[in-house]
Amino acid sequence: MAEFSTSVADKGEVSTIYLKGFLDAHTAPMLENTFSGLIDNGKYSIVVNFKELAYISSAGLGVFMAFIEKIRENSGDIKLSTMSDKVYNIFDLLGFPLLYEIFKTEDEAINKFKETKKLES
Amino acid sequence: MKADKSKLKKDKLEINSRTENLAEIRAFINSAAAESGFSKEVIDNIILAVDEACTNIIKHAYKYFPDGKIVLSLKYDKKTFTIDIIDYGNSFEPGLVPNPDLKKYFDEKRVGGLGMYLMKTLMDEVKYVSVPGKFNQVSLTKNINSNGR
Numbered sequence: 001m002a003e004f005s006t007s008v009a010d011k012g013e014v015s016t017i018y019l020k021g022f023l024d025a026h027t028a029p030m031l032e033n034t035f036s037g038l039i040d041n042g043k044y045s046i047v048v049n050f051k052e053l054a055y056i057s058s059a060g061l062g063v064f065m066a067f068i069e070k071i072r073e074n075s076g077d078i079k080l081s082t083m084s085d086k087v088y089n090i091f092d093l094l095g096f097p098l099l100y101e102i103f104k105t106e107d108e109a110i111n112k113f114k115e116t117k118k119l120e121s
Numbered sequence: 122m123k124a125d126k127s128k129l130k131k132d133k134l135e136i137n138s139r140t141e142n143l144a145e146i147r148a149f150i151n152s153a154a155a156e157s158g159f160s161k162e163v164i165d166n167i168i169l170a171v172d173e174a175c176t177n178i179i180k181h182a183y184k185y186f187p188d189g190k191i192v193l194s195l196k197y198d199k200k201t202f203t204i205d206i207i208d209y210g211n212s213f214e215p216g217l218v219p220n221p222d223l224k225k226y227f228d229e230k231r232v233g234g235l236g237m238y239l240m241k242t243l244m245d246e247v248k249y250v251s252v253p254g255k256f257n258q259v260s261l262t263k264n265i266n267s268n269g270r
Contacts (some may be wrong), residue, residue, distance in 0.1 A: 003144055022147075025176040026140035055147075057172045058235035086165060093242055094235055 003027065006034045013117070014045045014110045020052040023060035031060065035067045044076020047109040051082040056090055064100065077101070079109040130156070131196045138179045138189035138208070146175050146193065150204070157197050159265055166243040167202060167263055173236035174206050174259050182210030182257060203262045212251040 004027035007018045015038055023031060038046060048064075068078055081103040083091070091097065103109040134149045136142045147168050154164040175191060183189035192207040240247050246262040 022144065024140070024143050024172060025179065026143055055169075057143075057169060057176065058239055059176055061235060086162075090169070090239070093239065 004030060006031055008034065008038065010043075011110055012114070014047055014113045015043045016047045016049055016106060016110070018049045018052065022055040023053060023063075024055065024057045025059035028059040028063050031063045032066065035063065039067070039070065044071050044074040045113045046071065046076065046078050047106055047113075048078060048080050049082050049106045050080065050084070050087055051106075053084070053087055056087050058094075061091065061094060061096070064096075068099070077113070079103060079112060081106045081109040128198045129196055130198070131194070133195075134193045136191050136193070137187060138183040138185075138191055138210070139187045140176070140179055142191075143172055143175060146191075147172055149193065150195070153195055153197065154202065157202060157265075158199065159202065159263075163263065163265060167204070167261070170240045170243045170247075170261050171204055171206070173240050174204075174261060177236055178206065178208045178210065178257075181213055182208045184211070186210070199265070201262060201264050203260060205258055205260045207256050207258045209256050212253040212257050213249075 004019075004021040004023055006020070009016050009018070017031075017034055017038075019031070021027070035046075038044075064078060064080075071078055079101045080091070080096075082105060083102065088102070091100075091102070096102075101109070101112065103112065130153075132149075132153050134146065136146060150168050150171050151164065154167055157164075159167075171193070175193075178189075178191055179185065189208060189210050193204060194207075195202070195204045197203065237247075240261065244261045245264045246260070248260040248262075250258045250260075
């Protein structure tokens with residue numbers, strides 16, 4: 001049962017990870033690999049697009065916790081976008097909105113990276 | 122008593138302790154809950170709570186041993202949905218698992234413990250019975266009010 005997949009698209013300096021399907025303890029390692037691949041290539045500005053994600057359990061949420069520190073240490077961030085209400089509610093229950101910026105659209109998340117870069121330069 | 126009994130529905134699933142089986146576990150809960158007439162939101166919450174319970178069993182009770190048994194028994198009527206989940210792995214003391222402080226987790230790079238917190242938040246009752254060396258049972262209960270929520 002292949003119920004989960006990720007794909008990555010680079011838009012300027014920002015990489016977007018697209019999630020599709022069911023993210024649970026079985027499929028979370030696939031997302032870990034996707035994050036590891038980006039980090040290995042020095043890509044630390046990451047947007048995650050949840051539009052086609054149907055389901056997430058705490059094993060999936062744990063992936064974002066596992067990589068955020070390393071990414072922020074390298075002046076990057078993980079910004080989350082385009083969540084269904086169902087998925088947002090789970091993030092909200094666990095207090096994630098305090099720790100991660102969550103945007104309605106992928107473009108808003110990408111623009112936030114660009115604005116931050118402008119302020120720094 | 123008789124009338125109540127006839128309304129009570131039961132179902133059972135016995136499955137091996139592998140994360141690849143989580144999808145089948147969710148489908149099992151979904152089809153039973155769909156018959157119960159609960160709202161989709163309630164059904165989604167029950168499914169997530171059961172996933173978290175089974176994930177904890179696979180990780181902690183069986184430590185990823187793939188051929189441990191997990192037995193899910195559910196019973197429900199119009200008002201209450203209960204799932205008993207039994208495993209024969211290592212026993213566990215739920216009292217030793219504190220509610221997570223997400224900020225602290227973040228600082229300490231800890232990612233465990235979220236599942237149990239979700240179970241307690243999404244369900245009305247989470248009960249553990251453990252007989253070391255024999256079996257562990259977690260019982261999850263959701264009470265439904267008249268609007269199916």
